[in-house]
Amino acid sequence: xxxxxxxxxxxxxQDAARHLIDAWxxxxxxxxxxxxxxxxxxxxxxxxxxxxHPVRGAPGVAAALLRMTxxxxxxxxxxxxxTGMPGIVLRRDGRVHGVIVVxxxxxxxxxxxxxxxxxxxxxxx
Numbered sequence: 001x002x003x004x005x006x007x008x009x010x011x012x013x014q015d016a017a018r019h020l021i022d023a024w025x026x027x028x029x030x031x032x033x034x035x036x037x038x039x040x041x042x043x044x045x046x047x048x049x050x051x052x053h054p055v056r057g058a059p060g061v062a063a064a065l066l067r068m069t070x071x072x073x074x075x076x077x078x079x080x081x082x083t084g085m086p087g088i089v090l091r092r093d094g095r096v097h098g099v100i101v102v103x104x105x106x107x108x109x110x111x112x113x114x115x116x117x118x119x120x121x122x123x124x125x
Contacts, residue, residue: 012107014079017086020102020109021077024065032062037108044098044114061112068098068114089124096124 016035023031036058042065043054055064068090069075076091082101090098099121103111115121 013086013102013104016104016107016109017088017102018079021079021088024069025077027066027069027071029059029062029066032065033058035109036061037105037110040109040111042112042114044116045120046116096121099124 019035020032023035038058039056040058040061041054041056042061055061074093075097076094078089078091080087080089080099082099086102086104088100088102089096090100098114098116100115101113102109103113
């Protein structure tokens with residue numbers, strides 16, 4: 001084993017996702033940046049430019065996450081599991097707005113996969 005296997009199903013992955021939720025709720029870019037691995041990648045299926053071009057690097061990913069959750073709109077974050085990995089269900093005004101799979105290695109968030117296409121979220125409603 002190369003040591004590059006994701007932490008699927010391991011407590012470190014859930015802990016990292018929980019820290020991400022806490023930092024995201026605080027809407028603090030500096031805290032979010034510290035929670036993410038410096039080379040983290042965010043890929044989504046339906047949020048403008050991140051669908052076509054993944055966002056790379058902790059500062060850029062932190063900014064993209066904050067753009068997803070403007071403070072004037074009520075959001076809720078729920079720790080969950082998706083595809084056997086730690087996940088975050090993002091609700092907007094009580095409705096599922098997206099699901100983010102959190103990939104970690106050695107307890108650090110290295111990749112975020114976001115699903116925001118409403119057709120793909122019907123089982124999460």
